[in-house]
Amino acid sequence: xxxxxxxxxxxxxxxxxxxxxxxxxxALMDSKKIxxxxxxxxxxxxxxxxxxxxxxxxxxxxxxxxxxxxFAVINPFYTGWQDDLKICHEEFGMKGLRLYPKWHxxxxxxxxxxxxxxxxxxxxxxxxIPIRVEDNRQRSWLLNIPDITLKEIVELVKAHPKARFIxxxxxxxxxxxxxxxxxxxxxxxxxxxxRLSAVLANELGQLITNLGTERVMFGTGMxxxxxxxxxxxxxxxxxxxxxxxxxxxxxxxxxxKL
Amino acid sequence: xxxxxxILQKTSNPPLPQLHVSRRTFLKDSAATAxxxxxxxxxxxxxxVEKPVPVTSKDRVCKGKxxxxxxxxxHRSRATxxxxxxxxxxxxxxxxxDQLCCSTLTPRRPATAxxxxxxxxxxxxxxxxxxxxxxxxxYVNPGYGREALDEIRRCVGDRGFIxxxxxxxxxxxxxxxxxxxxxxxxxxxxxxxxxxxxHYFVEDQPRISDGGHLAELARRYPEAILICAHISGGxxxxxxxxxxxxxxxxxxxxxxxxxxxxxVDMAAAVVGVDRLVFGCxxxxxxxxxKIRGASLSTQDKEKILGGNMMRLLRRRKS
Numbered sequence: 024x025x026x027x028x029x030x031x032x033x034x035x036x037x038x039x040x041x042x043x044x045x046x047x048x049x050a051l052m053d054s055k056k057i058x059x060x061x062x063x064x065x066x067x068x069x070x071x072x073x074x075x076x077x078x079x080x081x082x083x084x085x086x087x088x089x090x091x092x093x094f095a096v097i098n099p100f101y102t103g104w105q106d107d108l109k110i111c112h113e114e115f116g117m118k119g120l121r122l123y124p125k126w127h128x129x130x131x132x133x134x135x136x137x138x139x140x141x142x143x144x145x146x147x148x149x150x151x152i153p154i155r156v157e158d159n160r161q162r163s164w165l166l167n168i169p170d171i172t173l174k175e176i177v178e179l180v181k182a183h184p185k186a187r188f189i190x191x192x193x194x195x196x197x198x199x200x201x202x203x204x205x206x207x208x209x210x211x212x213x214x215x216x217x218r219l220s221a222v223l224a225n226e227l228g229q230l231i232t233n234l235g236t237e238r239v240m241f242g243t244g245m246x247x248x249x250x251x252x253x254x255x256x257x258x259x260x261x262x263x264x265x266x267x268x269x270x271x272x273x274x275x276x277x278x279x280k281l
Numbered sequence: 282x283x284x285x286x287x288i289l290q291k292t293s294n295p296p297l298p299q300l301h302v303s304r305r306t307f308l309k310d311s312a313a314t315a316x317x318x319x320x321x322x323x324x325x326x327x328x329x330v331e332k333p334v335p336v337t338s339k340d341r342v343c344k345g346k347x348x349x350x351x352x353x354x355x356h357r358s359r360a361t362x363x364x365x366x367x368x369x370x371x372x373x374x375x376x377x378x379d380q381l382c383c384s385t386l387t388p389r390r391p392a393t394a395x396x397x398x399x400x401x402x403x404x405x406x407x408x409x410x411x412x413x414x415x416x417x418x419x420y421v422n423p424g425y426g427r428e429a430l431d432e433i434r435r436c437v438g439d440r441g442f443i444x445x446x447x448x449x450x451x452x453x454x455x456x457x458x459x460x461x462x463x464x465x466x467x468x469x470x471x472x473x474x475x476x477x478x479x480h481y482f483v484e485d486q487p488r489i490s491d492g493g494h495l496a497e498l499a500r501r502y503p504e505a506i507l508i509c510a511h512i513s514g515g516x517x518x519x520x521x522x523x524x525x526x527x528x529x530x531x532x533x534x535x536x537x538x539x540x541x542x543x544x545v546d547m548a549a550a551v552v553g554v555d556r557l558v559f560g561c562x563x564x565x566x567x568x569x570x571k572i573r574g575a576s577l578s579t580q581d582k583e584k585i586l587g588g589n590m591m592r593l594l595r596r597r598k599s
Binding site: 039040042157158160163164220221222223245247252254256 | 368371479515517518538571573575
């Protein structure tokens with residue numbers, strides 16, 4: 024069983040994506056033997072009103088709830104986000120959120136964001152945070168969106184010990200408290216492996232040693248990314264089959280109550 | 282602007298290079314170069330090696346030799362260099378990579394002549410330490426003119442290096458680079474040119490080359506064998522691929538940390554699989570994963586993973 028906690032559907036404003044509809048993503052998943060994927064709206068990254076993206080996503084995944092697990096994109100600085108969160112959770116059955124503080128121009132430490140995290144946590148929703156959407160060196164001339172710093176994430180996980188965070192598309196965790204053993208941080212976050220090295224510096228192996236196998240999840244970033252690099256990481260990882268199974272699916276199944 | 286001026290001053294310190302072989306001489310040789318593809322014998326260091334047994338053999342996409350066209354050995358100012366080099370070979374073993382085309386770069390650029398000569402001695406040592414696994418690129422700063430050319434002759438002629446690595450000391454269309462290109466043509470070896478294209482001024486690399494520069498250089502020297510480094514190295518890869526569409530003597534190295542879906546597929550569609558060479562540039566699982574993920578035939582992937590680089594290596598003239 025393979026569960027991908029880092030997948031997307033929809034159009035990106037700056038690059039054509041393939042495999043970005045439910046049917047084409049499922050076909051890609053079939054070809055890679057990926058059983059389930061957590062998906063959110065790509066369009067909502069650049070829409071002013073992210074709820075339009077959530078509605079598109081809900082429509083797109085209809086009939087595929089056995090394999091596509093929709094997450095909502097909420098901007099806590101946009102009016103009506105509380106209504107959007109309620110609809111996404113109660114009507115669309117979305118089990119979690121994706122936050123884009125840099126793209127939506129707010130601070131993770133802002134009270135509005137803190138309120139959103141608290142509300143989502145009360146609903147039992149998981150909060151995933153892509154550290155980046157794409158490599159900033161290839162950015163359009165229209166914008167310059169930096170990566171979220173891991174220092175901001177440290178403060179967030181400390182401030183919300185009861186929340187559950189999935190950190191995506193990041194690296195360098197072992198150079199900050201998030202990836203260190205005995206870091207005095209709540210164990211309320213897991214790390215997606217899409218950009219982690221599995222050879223040479225082997226940050227993936229270091230994180231498993233420091234935090235435990237339970238704190239790493241499989242995620243590809245498709246259709247932004249080829250899914251294969253993430254699959255290769257697990258193949259070359261020096262870990263037992265049981266531990267690989269945890270990373271591939273069990274950890275996500277537990278967190279998402281699948 | 283101030284910063285750029287400073288760098289210009291720094292990089293203009295080395296003496297201007299002296300052209301010792303005219304371009305006309307090389308142009309005369311170009312026809313012979315073209316027909317030499319596949320005809321020459323491999324240098325000793327490229328000879329057949331015993332294949333490593335990759336951990337991922339069950340998933341291996343290529344039955345032929347796999348060559349990483351863009352790799353680096355670690356500069357020895359780093360205390361862990363020996364372990365790091367060993368890890369590179371171990372990673373190659375795990376991923377089923379038979380050979381790695383390596384350069385050693387100075388930690389800071391522009392490189393001095395002593396700096397690049399030291400790096401190349403270490404690359405030569407790497408070839409000895411990992412026989413059959415490491416192939417060498419000679420790294421030079423073109424600004425050192427005669428010293429750079431002598432170093433290339435020493436490395437390619439005496440040490441069996443397979444090519445030349447140019448970094449960002451100069452944009453590849455600057456005249457100071459031309460003697461290097463002409464010597465590469467004479468020797469029949471490729472130039473791996475560091476490159477990227479961003480839609481903003483890259484302050485710490487004011488003279489970085491991009492696909493457009495390489496296309497211009499390729500037009501000037503149609504007999505040269507040029508490799509545009511890491512199309513997945515962070516810049517706008519769609520721009521790079523399109524810029525190189527008509528530059529038939531420029532190969533595109535697929536390396537880099539970016540794993541954007543469609544990169545290899547678009548490159549194959551626009552320039553053709555025969556112009557793609559597999560590379561990692563230390564992003565090992567990204568490098569292999571991109572090729573595995575591309576919607577190409579096994580035969581096409583075999584070309585990218587090693588066949589095309591083998592073809593380039595056979596163009597060596599001595």
